[in-house]
Amino acid sequence: TSYWGQGVIPLTGPSSWHQSFPVAKDGSRQSPVDIRNEETERDPTLQPLVLKYDPRSSKTIANNGHSIQVDFDDTTDQSVLKGGPVTGSYRLRQFHFHWGSCDGRGSEHLVDGASFAAELHLVHWNSEKYADVANAAIEPDGLAVVGVFLKIGAANPALQKLLDAFDSVQKENTKADFKNFDPSTLLPPCLDFWTYLGSLTTPPLLESVIWHVLKEPITVSSGQMEQFRSLKFTANKPMQDNFRPPQPLKGRKVRRNF
Numbered sequence: 001t002s003y004w005g006q007g008v009i010p011l012t013g014p015s016s017w018h019q020s021f022p023v024a025k026d027g028s029r030q031s032p033v034d035i036r037n038e039e040t041e042r043d044p045t046l047q048p049l050v051l052k053y054d055p056r057s058s059k060t061i062a063n064n065g066h067s068i069q070v071d072f073d074d075t076t077d078q079s080v081l082k083g084g085p086v087t088g089s090y091r092l093r094q095f096h097f098h099w100g101s102c103d104g105r106g107s108e109h110l111v112d113g114a115s116f117a118a119e120l121h122l123v124h125w126n127s128e129k130y131a132d133v134a135n136a137a138i139e140p141d142g143l144a145v146v147g148v149f150l151k152i153g154a155a156n157p158a159l160q161k162l163l164d165a166f167d168s169v170q171k172e173n174t175k176a177d178f179k180n181f182d183p184s185t186l187l188p189p190c191l192d193f194w195t196y197l198g199s200l201t202t203p204p205l206l207e208s209v210i211w212h213v214l215k216e217p218i219t220v221s222s223g224q225m226e227q228f229r230s231l232k233f234t235a236n237k238p239m240q241d242n243f244r245p246p247q248p249l250k251g252r253k254v255r256r257n258f
């Protein structure tokens with residue numbers, strides 16, 4: 001299935017997802033959202049975010065037809081998220097990106113209405129309470145996703161290591177080995193975050209994600225963004241604009257730890 005309107009069926013973009021996934025419209029905690037910083041609440045009880053990643057757990061890089069994704073061995077607690085709003089430990093499963101057809105758009109979350117060129121999502125699941133990601137993904141506290149904004153600026157050497165692997169995954173549904181990659185090289189020095197209860201931003205849009213959106217972006221150059229757009233969606237279309245627009249807060253409070 002091509003989620004992003006690149007398929008032959010005319011109506012497959014985010015605006016038609018509600019036909020197969022009613023939660024897209026009826027849900028109470030859909031993602032992404034526009035983070036209006038003035039309306040967020042500073043919560044001094046939030047613990048610091050602790051991300052402990054082991055490069056030995058990285059496995060493969062894949063073009064899954066709607067994003068580029070690096071998968072991790074999540075059979076043990078090698079790479080985990082702790083702290084922030086969550087109790088317990090969430091195991092890193094994968095990371096992937098969302099980006100635009102031009103540098104002026106591409107992120108899923110917005111900050112005071114502003115988009116970034118891209119957004120990195122590091123997906124973790126609650127390995128203390130659930131057996132695997134599929135079981136966790138249907139629970140309100142099952143997933144913890146860290147969102148990192150990519151802002152146009154200097155070329156990012158850590159990102160370049162990833163981009164250099166893109167040649168082997170240009171086509172949809174291709175996969176290649178991607179060992180010894182340390183995802184902490186993609187994090188900004190400061191882990192200040194906004195947090196709120198939300199959902200997956202792609203079908204099945206499950207309302208099982210505790211979101212942690214980092215305040216500080218990492219940089220990406222325009223040339224590096226072009227390399228993301230050299231990847232292919234289904235039907236050989238350039239992979240781009242694979243972001244969902246912001247969804248209503250429906251009374252939710254976004255907290256910050258800074």
Ligand SMILES: NS(=O)(=O)c1ccc(S(=O)(=O)NCc2cccs2)s1
Nearest residue numbers: 121123133134137145199200201202
């Ligand atoms: N853009 S995002 O970070 O909100 C994601 C969308 C989908 C994600 S997943 O690959 O982890 N699937 C989750 C599932 C596993 C099993 C059934 S659903 S993460």
Ligand SMILES: [Zn+2]
Nearest residue numbers: 096098121201
């Ligand atoms: Zn995502």
